[in-house]
Amino acid sequence: MTPTALSEGAPDPVEDFLKRRKKATINDVASLARVSKKTVSRVINHSPSVRAETRDQVNAIIARIGFKPDPQARGLAFRRSFLLGLVYDNPNAQYVINIQNGVLDCIRGSGTELVVHPCDKTSPDFIDEIRDFVELQRLSGVIVLPPIAENRQLLSALDDLDVPYVRITAMPGEENTPPIASTQVVSRDRMGCRAAAEHLADLGHSRIGFISGPAGYASARQRRQGFDEGLTGRGLTLDPVLIVQGEYTFESGYLAGKALLSQSPRPTAIFSSNDEMAVGVYKAAAEQGLSIPDDLSVVGYDDAPIAARVTPGLTSVRAPIRDMGRAAADALIAENRKDSTIFDTTLIVRQSTGPAVLAFKP
Amino acid sequence: MTPTALSEGAPDPVEDFLKRRKKATINDVASLARVSKKTVSRVINHSPSVRAETRDQVNAIIARIGFKPDPQARGLAFRRSFLLGLVYDNPNAQYVINIQNGVLDCIRGSGTELVVHPCDKTSPDFIDEIRDFVELQRLSGVIVLPPIAENRQLLSALDDLDVPYVRITAMPGEENTPPIASTQVVSRDRMGCRAAAEHLADLGHSRIGFISGPAGYASARQRRQGFDEGLTGRGLTLDPVLIVQGEYTFESGYLAGKALLSQSPRPTAIFSSNDEMAVGVYKAAAEQGLSIPDDLSVVGYDDAPIAARVTPGLTSVRAPIRDMGRAAADALIAENRKDSTIFDTTLIVRQSTGPAVLAFKP
DNA sequence: TTGTATGCGTTATCAC
DNA sequence: GTGATAACGCATACAA
Numbered sequence: 001m002t003p004t005a006l007s008e009g010a011p012d013p014v015e016d017f018l019k020r021r022k023k024a025t026i027n028d029v030a031s032l033a034r035v036s037k038k039t040v041s042r043v044i045n046h047s048p049s050v051r052a053e054t055r056d057q058v059n060a061i062i063a064r065i066g067f068k069p070d071p072q073a074r075g076l077a078f079r080r081s082f083l084l085g086l087v088y089d090n091p092n093a094q095y096v097i098n099i100q101n102g103v104l105d106c107i108r109g110s111g112t113e114l115v116v117h118p119c120d121k122t123s124p125d126f127i128d129e130i131r132d133f134v135e136l137q138r139l140s141g142v143i144v145l146p147p148i149a150e151n152r153q154l155l156s157a158l159d160d161l162d163v164p165y166v167r168i169t170a171m172p173g174e175e176n177t178p179p180i181a182s183t184q185v186v187s188r189d190r191m192g193c194r195a196a197a198e199h200l201a202d203l204g205h206s207r208i209g210f211i212s213g214p215a216g217y218a219s220a221r222q223r224r225q226g227f228d229e230g231l232t233g234r235g236l237t238l239d240p241v242l243i244v245q246g247e248y249t250f251e252s253g254y255l256a257g258k259a260l261l262s263q264s265p266r267p268t269a270i271f272s273s274n275d276e277m278a279v280g281v282y283k284a285a286a287e288q289g290l291s292i293p294d295d296l297s298v299v300g301y302d303d304a305p306i307a308a309r310v311t312p313g314l315t316s317v318r319a320p321i322r323d324m325g326r327a328a329a330d331a332l333i334a335e336n337r338k339d340s341t342i343f344d345t346t347l348i349v350r351q352s353t354g355p356a357v358l359a360f361k362p
Numbered sequence: 363m364t365p366t367a368l369s370e371g372a373p374d375p376v377e378d379f380l381k382r383r384k385k386a387t388i389n390d391v392a393s394l395a396r397v398s399k400k401t402v403s404r405v406i407n408h409s410p411s412v413r414a415e416t417r418d419q420v421n422a423i424i425a426r427i428g429f430k431p432d433p434q435a436r437g438l439a440f441r442r443s444f445l446l447g448l449v450y451d452n453p454n455a456q457y458v459i460n461i462q463n464g465v466l467d468c469i470r471g472s473g474t475e476l477v478v479h480p481c482d483k484t485s486p487d488f489i490d491e492i493r494d495f496v497e498l499q500r501l502s503g504v505i506v507l508p509p510i511a512e513n514r515q516l517l518s519a520l521d522d523l524d525v526p527y528v529r530i531t532a533m534p535g536e537e538n539t540p541p542i543a544s545t546q547v548v549s550r551d552r553m554g555c556r557a558a559a560e561h562l563a564d565l566g567h568s569r570i571g572f573i574s575g576p577a578g579y580a581s582a583r584q585r586r587q588g589f590d591e592g593l594t595g596r597g598l599t600l601d602p603v604l605i606v607q608g609e610y611t612f613e614s615g616y617l618a619g620k621a622l623l624s625q626s627p628r629p630t631a632i633f634s635s636n637d638e639m640a641v642g643v644y645k646a647a648a649e650q651g652l653s654i655p656d657d658l659s660v661v662g663y664d665d666a667p668i669a670a671r672v673t674p675g676l677t678s679v680r681a682p683i684r685d686m687g688r689a690a691a692d693a694l695i696a697e698n699r700k701d702s703t704i705f706d707t708t709l710i711v712r713q714s715t716g717p718a719v720l721a722f723k724p
Numbered sequence: 725t726t727g728t729a730t731g732c733g734t735t736a737t738c739a740c
Numbered sequence: 741g742t743g744a745t746a747a748c749g750c751a752t753a754c755a756a
Contacts, residue, residue: 023497025733036743041735049741068498072443073733075434076748083477093463093667097455104480113499115445115475118466135385136430137475250671279671286673306668309612309641311648387749398727403751413725435749438732
């Protein structure tokens with residue numbers, strides 16, 4: 001039925017309403033559609049127990065007056081908001097925004113919005129602060145990033161709040177011992193590091209430096225383990241003298257690189273547990289007049305934007321971080337909640353790695 | 363008064379309540395404090411018309427049972443949420459997260475949370491989409507980033523919504539012609555670029571390449587203008603042949619650098635309108651066997667993390683981006699709403715710039 | 725200074 | 741299948 005087909009004398013109540021230019025509420029829809037609020041509510045929430053005819057009629061009104069349910073009122077009644085929370089204490093801005101972009105990819109147009117909430121894991125009321133955030137905002141889901149995704153206190157607090165949450169981690173299962181039983185989005189850090197080790201071994205390197213991540217980080221453990229496995233597979237082992245602990249920062253990578261390169265004989269290759277530190281190694285190498293990859297091969301982890309920008313391009317292990325963010329959000333938004341998702345990591349070979357024979361001048 | 367001091371026979375109603383382990387509401391506070399909901403509400407909202415005695419008594423109960431007003435219910439009644447929106451369509455992840463971190467610095471502990479909402483300025487319903495977001499979430503404030511902070515359609519849409527909003531821009535006032543009259547957080551892009559030009563001129567450079575930002579970007583115009591001013595002050599001018607337009611991306615910087623360096627005589631210095639492109643110039647220079655700064659001086663803009671990480675360190679103009687994010691949030695949160703804030707930019711000299719005399723071998 | 729009744733916009737209960 | 745009424749948790753208008 002077209003509105004203009006109505007008798008000219010009686011003005012269309014819908015047109016009448018539109019002239020008022022007021023934000024439409026469920027009441028307006030109800031009265032214009034000549035049904036009760038509850039019926040409108042049923043239509044909004046796709047309740048099956050509405051006659052098709054009624055439903056279409058209500059939907060027509062909704063479309064005409066441009067009604068959108070108020071998330072706050074809806075949330076109040078539902079006892080939950082339509083917000084996802086991103087909780088992290090991670091100094092790597094690039095990592096955080098990659099995840100964030102993935103999450104945003106997923107929720108775009110879904111009616112759910114993303115609230116970002118960094119925190120300070122060294123604060124005494126770190127847990128309470130997050131608990132308040134989640135509880136107060138009545139989040140419909142929470143995404144937790146490493147390293148606090150490995151914090152058992154936090155996890156059990158989230159369990160208590162019984163809010164759906166997803167952890168992003170580097171090791172499947174490991175920290176999921178009871179009572180923690182959350183969904184995980186996992187990257188196979190070991191896999192890519194194994195490939196990195198094999199790549200270096202195949203280039204003839206045997207004197208290889210290793211810059212690890214900070215103690216207590218699952219990613220640091222996994223990368224170390226993967227690298228070990230790769231070397232072992234090639235009949236090599238990591239010389240304890242050539243292992244330096246870094247902090248995932250540029251500065252720590254620089255210092256570690258300096259320390260490694262001052263040894264005699266010096267390593268012909270260095271694996272750095274992230275790109276940030278790898279670029280620190282670049283600086284250390286430049287200071288010593290060493291050229292990459294001729295005098296020294298370098299491999300990083302993350303395949304951060306900087307890896308493709310430095311000269312020479314940095315060979316690095318890529319994890320599909322944005323995809324992981326997307327998967328995390330999807331696990332929280334999707335109807336049928338998924339189990340954990342696991343992502344492979346792959347070695348991206350650029351120009352920072354070359355044959356050991358060139359570098360071997362003791 | 364200590365609770366335990368009460369008569370042992372009559373159990374403390376507060377203790378009684380705490381045993382129930384239910385989330386406290388304003389009703390609980392009211393009944394335990396033996397006042398009406400309204401009085402509790404007054405205390406929460408710091409109404410002056412509450413007797414100090416009553417206030418303290420209510421606050422005591424609030425503290426004991428750990429009551430926190432529900433933002434959703436509060437928002438519903440207030441007709442606004444306690445959320446700030448960050449709206450942007452900016453490919454520079456580092457920039458976005460810097461702003462974001464500044465905003466988060468400011469709102470931490472304020473009870474306000476940040477909702478990030480990227481958008482697509484090329485989409486046909488770009489404006490509508492943002493309007494819906496702001497209206498539906500009843501945001502208490504919006505922060506708009508460049509380049510869409512210069513989009514008049516968007517600005518007037520925000521004006522219509524009469525939501526407090528702050529724009530982050532590179533040029534004070536310019537695009538604030540009526541009816542737009544929003545608060546601005548401004549960086550003096552020209553200032554730093556003027557300094558960059560002077561720096562290069564003082565090093566003896568006169569054949570200087572200039573890589574601009576994309577057409578239509580206020581920042582691109584301002585940086586160009588500042589650089590011009592700086593050269594003019596030193597009796598130099600920009601050779602049109604040595605001006606190439608970039609897109610603020612690494613790739614576009616690489617191509618622009620390649621084009622500039624293929625000229626004969628080639629420039630002895632290149633100013634790039636952001637760091638991303640400047641690093642592209644590094645790559646182009648390396649390919650041509652040119653060493654920085656001996657054969658070529660390079661200056662960037664942003665002082666992004668990468669500027670300090672590449673070798674040699676990139677001389678770059680620094681804008682206090684995080685501070686600007688903080689200022690933007692502050693303008694929206696603070697009691698007495700501020701006017702626009704303007705931030706200076708400064709030249710950070712590193713190792714990528716040197717005397718022209720060395721580079722001058724035509 | 726304090727309380728009562730009512731509204732904010734939606735959903736849940738339980739009738740019909 | 742549909743509707744009247746009471747939540748949801750808090751704020752405002754108006755009295756007292």
